[in-house]
Amino acid sequence: MSKPVSKFYLGVDIGSLTTKVVMVDEESRIIARATGRTGFSGREVASRLAASLLIELQLSEKDVAATVATGYGRVTFPADREMSEITCQARGIYQLFNKAETVIDIGGQDSKVIKVLPGGKVSDFTMNDKCAAGTGRFLEVMAGALEVDVKELGGLAEEASDSCSISSICTVFAESEVISHIAAGRTKPDIVAGVCNSVAARVAALTARTGLAPDVVFTGGVARNKGVVNALAAQLGTRLLIPDEPEITAALGAALFARDIAPKNKPCV
Amino acid sequence: MAEQRRYRPLASTRQLEKTMTRYYALTRYHRLWGRPLRRPLAWVTSGAPVELLLAFNIHPVYPENYGAICGTRKVSAKLCKVAEAAGYSQDLCSYARSHIGSIMRPDLAPMGGLPRPDLLVACNNICGTVLKWYEALARIFNVPLLVLDTPYLPGEVTGHAVGYVHEQLKEMAADLEKITGRRFDARGLEKRLLLSKETISLWREIREFCRAEPSPLNAPDLFIHMAPIVVLRGTKQSLKYYRQLRDEVKHRVDQGLGAVENEKIRLVWDNIAIWYRLFAFFKDFSQRGACFVTDTYSGGWAVELSPGDPLESLASTYTEIFLNRSLEFRARQMIDLIKDFNAHGFVMHSNRSCKPYSLVQEVIRRQVMRETGVPGLMVEADMADSRVFANEPVKNRVQAFIETLEA
Numbered sequence A: 001m002s003k004p005v006s007k008f009y010l011g012v013d014i015g016s017l018t019t020k021v022v023m024v025d026e027e028s029r030i031i032a033r034a035t036g037r038t039g040f041s042g043r044e045v046a047s048r049l050a051a052s053l054l055i056e057l058q059l060s061e062k063d064v065a066a067t068v069a070t071g072y073g074r075v076t077f078p079a080d081r082e083m084s085e086i087t088c089q090a091r092g093i094y095q096l097f098n099k100a101e102t103v104i105d106i107g108g109q110d111s112k113v114i115k116v117l118p119g120g121k122v123s124d125f126t127m128n129d130k131c132a133a134g135t136g137r138f139l140e141v142m143a144g145a146l147e148v149d150v151k152e153l154g155g156l157a158e159e160a161s162d163s164c165s166i167s168s169i170c171t172v173f174a175e176s177e178v179i180s181h182i183a184a185g186r187t188k189p190d191i192v193a194g195v196c197n198s199v200a201a202r203v204a205a206l207t208a209r210t211g212l213a214p215d216v217v218f219t220g221g222v223a224r225n226k227g228v229v230n231a232l233a234a235q236l237g238t239r240l241l242i243p244d245e246p247e248i249t250a251a252l253g254a255a256l257f258a259r260d261i262a263p264k265n266k267p268c269v
Numbered sequence B: 001m002a003e004q005r006r007y008r009p010l011a012s013t014r015q016l017e018k019t020m021t022r023y024y025a026l027t028r029y030h031r032l033w034g035r036p037l038r039r040p041l042a043w044v045t046s047g048a049p050v051e052l053l054l055a056f057n058i059h060p061v062y063p064e065n066y067g068a069i070c071g072t073r074k075v076s077a078k079l080c081k082v083a084e085a086a087g088y089s090q091d092l093c094s095y096a097r098s099h100i101g102s103i104m105r106p107d108l109a110p111m112g113g114l115p116r117p118d119l120l121v122a123c124n125n126i127c128g129t130v131l132k133w134y135e136a137l138a139r140i141f142n143v144p145l146l147v148l149d150t151p152y153l154p155g156e157v158t159g160h161a162v163g164y165v166h167e168q169l170k171e172m173a174a175d176l177e178k179i180t181g182r183r184f185d186a187r188g189l190e191k192r193l194l195l196s197k198e199t200i201s202l203w204r205e206i207r208e209f210c211r212a213e214p215s216p217l218n219a220p221d222l223f224i225h226m227a228p229i230v231v232l233r234g235t236k237q238s239l240k241y242y243r244q245l246r247d248e249v250k251h252r253v254d255q256g257l258g259a260v261e262n263e264k265i266r267l268v269w270d271n272i273a274i275w276y277r278l279f280a281f282f283k284d285f286s287q288r289g290a291c292f293v294t295d296t297y298s299g300g301w302a303v304e305l306s307p308g309d310p311l312e313s314l315a316s317t318y319t320e321i322f323l324n325r326s327l328e329f330r331a332r333q334m335i336d337l338i339k340d341f342n343a344h345g346f347v348m349h350s351n352r353s354c355k356p357y358s359l360v361q362e363v364i365r366r367q368v369m370r371e372t373g374v375p376g377l378m379v380e381a382d383m384a385d386s387r388v389f390a391n392e393p394v395k396n397r398v399q400a401f402i403e404t405l406e407a
């Protein structure tokens, strides 16, 4: 006996700070997405977000033909397959920007540079040393010290007139630098610009390892921060393409892989 | 998840254990036989010209090998903390810190620490760290320290460099005459060199077998089975051991048996092993059919002795050690290994402890990728200090790398 196969594919990206889920259809189009704070149990958050997508789309679990999980919590989630976010990121970006050769991704506790081959295959990648400098976490800590919301950092940086210098790469020491700039009466915009420059400098150094080939796409939540975007573009001397929803591209890649691995139009018994 | 794969054990491992247990038992009870037999115990660096010491009937003991043991037994972090509390920097090599920690707190140390040395011999062909490490040891134990200074080789070895080291070896021989009360025995040295030569050629042969597909050995095998050629170089015991291992490895090749079941990906390893995660780390690879068919580290003991009269041969052999050589030499070495062993990629352990080994790796990585077209992964860790190891980020990189190779 055969029945029609379901035609939706789920990508789940459980990152260190946020969890993202993306549903694509048979034509690889994003039809729904959701994001949430990872918190204590990424798995639960991901399941809740996935359930909310199903409700939104008026689908049931049976309609999801395959699921691929990625990100730090990938092994905790009951998916058909788990893949590293480097592979997923490259795939997602290739879908959106098929001329991309370099992907710069700044996530919660990782920053990475991926060299992409035509077709979305990874040819090389480098990641930050195991420390939080040059990552989303770094920005969060600095925002905390400045008592502003992370989302405000980009706007503040644009108001800077004379950016401060933040020289320490250690997050804790950089935080104390920020505090001493505050004590010295520097303006918030100038300090924020310094923080953004510092993140950009770390990531630019990473980029030097893999080399920089256009087009260059900048993804991850930090790509929404104009201060970092401008600083990075200036330091790299290149234009940066930014997806409309820069935080969900790895989840998109995972969803596309789910589409690849799902049994194709085979009658289910 | 990939299905579990079985890792093929080597029967020679039992003999290896016997050989090493015997060596460490003799070492441990040296105080009972050393003095009556007039055989002093020397702590030596891994690149010291040990054949000369053996010719004087000295019993050599390797704090670096002991550091690896501390790493494998997962006690390095504790011992490092002891050394750090005494003022040694956290940036100092973790072999040095583990060893110094083991002297201060033998109760925390494997085998209760190494027995006291009668003398110390350090050669800076592997790094500059050993000079200060051994100076500290000389102060702690108040025993003679002999240093062999091998000039760094930016290109090929020069007559001048060999001459300079040769002169020092003569002096060292004279010093050893005074320390041991024995005459320098040129014939004895030749015998030792001959034993080394034969052992080295067996180790080479064993490694060459790994060109076979599937490879009979994986990197953890190489790292474990290199122990005798490190601590028993120039002895009959190591020669005997490698004959047995050679036969077993040859048998595997004849039978088409691979170390990793279902070998699909062949890789080259660069730098010292991550001792405290030796199997766990490589399992992430072997589970997906990836085998490390050769490496630069245990290959350091497979370099043939230079020709010439015994002391001259020692002089150039120990000056030409790969850690004492240029970036170009090291890159060429990787490129050749990748080609000769038909490898699909390589992994470099950026080892926080070992600066001479690690600092130039990123440049080498790019050069090798450019020339061979195969991808190379950099993993940040430390050979012995497990506090430096971040499991999740490492696993993540490894998985991404294997996915790249599988794509």
Ligand code: SF4
Residues within 6 Å of the ligand: B064, B093, B094, B095, B096, B126, B127, B128, B129, B130, B353, B354, B355, B356, B357
């Ligand atoms: S720094 Fe490197 S070469 Fe020197 S003793 Fe430590 S591990 Fe060995």
